Ligand code: PEP
């Protein structure tokens with residue numbers, strides 16, 4: 001088994017019926033990029049910048065530029081999707097301003113925090129545009145709830161570009177801009193935003209949390225956290241179809257994408273770009289290389305007919321037993 005995993009290191013993975021699946025990495029610190037390269041990931045699908053702030057507090061533009069440039073160079077010209085900081089919620093730093101909140105998961109988190117503390121946001125946007133000179137960089141905004149926030153974030157980007165020009169700094173101008181689809185409100189209107197942005201990335205961790213109303217870190221309700229809940233499957237299918245209609249790329253970057261159990265579900269729904277922790281890559285390649293897309297599609301048809309999430313889980317487990 002270990003030998004079989006090792007063999008998968010270098011391969012570009014495809015299903016039994018010959019469909020290629022692109023695997024990307026989720027990265028929190030630059031050191032992880034070497035594992036991503038070693039396992040032949042197609043690039044970085046999610047670079048979580050909040051860890052820079054959690055470690056250092058409010059970092060200067062130059063310091064961020066150096067960290068991001070280092071990440072971009074280590075990634076060797078492959079695409080790297082840099083997510084603007086997802087601070088707030090459970091990711092708080094004593095070194096940064098933050099009000100007391102009764103309900104932080106629904107409070108001043110991610111893009112809301114960025115738009116509220118615009119100077120911190122602008123510093124980051126400028127650093128990313130400067131690092132983009134050194135590779136194939138894309139920018140992604142977390143926890144977008146609707147079109148207003150997309151427009152506001154784009155306006156900030158415009159402002160930053162003007163300032164970078166005036167400051168005569170070297171930077172890249174047309175960096176692709178995308179959004180995390182991780183709130184049900186955005187998932188329900190992907191048909192309205194597939195022309196507003198250059199790509200979607202599906203954050204299943206939060207999408208499931210907010211769709212099912214379950215705190216993703218609360219053990220008492222963990223039994224209700226079900227990626228195969230019909231509501232979740234319906235949203236995932238819609239997001240995929242609307243990305244297709246808009247002609248934009250879509251990647252899944254939540255935990256589901258790196259979980260061998262749920263990969264067949266995502267393939268059956270249409271997804272071909274999966275971003276996961278580098279440590280999950282080999283096992284992901286293994287399951288992909290053992291299934292047929294046609295079977296995954298059949299699996300989805302049968303899951304969709306399940307009224308009970310528990311029943312859906314049972315069907316899925318049977319499928320996995322037969323293939324893994
Ligand atoms: C997600 O919500 O699925 C996601 C990838 O983002 P994070 O886990 O950082 O919230």
Ligand code: MG
Nearest residue numbers: 182203205206
């Ligand atoms: Mg998230």
